[in-house]
Amino acid sequence: MADFVKVAVTSDIPTGQLRSFRVGHTDIVVCNTGDGFHALADECSHDSAPISDGDLDGNDIVCPRHGATFDIHSGAVTGPPAVIGIDKYELKIEGEDILVKID
Ligand code: FES
Structure with missing residues (x-):
């Protein structure tokens, strides 16, 4: 059973932004x-592009390569x-810390 791992602090990722990490x-x-922080795999299921190079569009993340959402x-x-x-990975906030659990 994996534990939560700190990846960043909340001020590292302003509203509307996304960042990549390796856990x-x-x-x-x-x-x-x-409305909150979310953690997902940084690899598009279509052709493996790093979706952290894409953008947020409301509740969607847009792949930079061919536009899948x-x-x-x-x-x-x-x-x-x-x-x-x-x-999709579990994420929690403790104080200012962003923690993610990768099974
Ligand atoms: S690699 Fe993401 S849509 Fe094709």
Whole structure:
């Protein structure tokens, strides 16, 4: 069972921004939508682009390569060309710390 790992502090990721981190051997993207922070796999399921190079569009994260979109709350596909969702990771805030758990 994995433990939560600190990846950043909340001030590192302003509202509307996203950043990539490596936790163990896993690349993740953490985004701040203004209503909270979310952690997802930093690899598009369509052609493996790092989605941390993309943008947020409301509750979606947009892949920079071909424009697939994924719901930041679940990792589910919300727009083509991807057809498979991406992993979503547990995230919690303790004080100013952002902690993520990768199983
Ligand atoms: S690599 Fe992301 S949409 Fe193609």
